[in-house]
Amino acid sequence: MPHESDSRSKIEQYIPLVKFLGVFLGEKCEVVLHDAVEKEKSVLAIENGHISGRAVGAPLTDLALQFVMTEKYKETDWVMGYRAQSSSGSPLHSATYFIREDDGSLAGMLCLNLEVSDIVQARELLSRFIQSAGFGGSFSLPSDESRISSATVETFTDNIEELTEGIIRNVVQQAAVSPERMTTAEKMEIMRTLHDRGVFLLKGSVALVAEVLVASEATIYRYLNKL
Structure with a gap:
């Protein structure tokens, strides 16, 4: 390296x-x-x-x-x-x-x-013109x-806290239940998704994950060790 x-x-x-x-x-x-x-x-x-x-x-x-x-x-x-x-x-x-x-x-x-x-506006204008002129066909890259x-x-952010919290909350919001009602297995699945998205490469991410998942930092580290 x-x-x-x-x-x-x-x-x-x-x-x-x-x-x-x-x-x-x-x-x-x-x-x-x-x-x-x-x-x-x-x-x-x-x-x-x-x-x-x-x-x-x-x-x-x-x-x-x-x-x-x-x-x-x-x-x-x-x-x-x-x-x-x-x-x-x-x-x-x-x-x-x-x-x-x-x-x-x-x-x-x-x-x-x-x-x-x-x-995009120009494309829509051309598309309407092509349709009205009776031309068919489509184009693709x-x-x-x-x-x-x-x-x-x-997604663009200008500070690391906003980036980290945005990713975490986006992942958690896609879950079927709230963090307070999640089982250990469900929280592990959230952890796996966050891990795969690189969240734990960022400084301070463990504390933010612990806050959102309503868990202690020690618990989050334990989940990470299992992953």
Whole structure:
């Protein structure tokens, strides 16, 4: 495993690229450089941050955390085809490029978030025109291993507590019963889901999980040991 300072040095080489892409692609496209090691203060550089409302020092997103946990970077050089929302609620078309160390481990991620509300409106206009003109047929983009499900949604936050609590509460809310009524087996299933989503890679996550699941931190550590 490379030394943390070596990893940071390699990532910092991409900072000028963030500025370049941000200027070239324009204010409708956010460009973000993430450090995969410093998960709690992951954003090293960002252009057009008004799109997500983030700044330097913001944490990894929930989806980026999953990429780290599942080691998605070992399967492909980049991923695209997932959805996100701007701070104003506009739809975003997003993509992530993985930056690897010489030994293949993940050093960081370069992410693009393009505001597509204008494109969506244009598509709907064209669709109505095609239908009214009597033309048929449909078009679709080719799929490959670099694309992930369009149902996948990324959430942006500007602090680690909001990210961690958001993931935890999202998982717990999908359960059939409230934490107060959960059996040990049901809480273990919640723990497994949180583990798979990379929650326990984040500092302070055990205390937050304990609070939401109405359990002691010792109990959460015991569950983790069982996993």
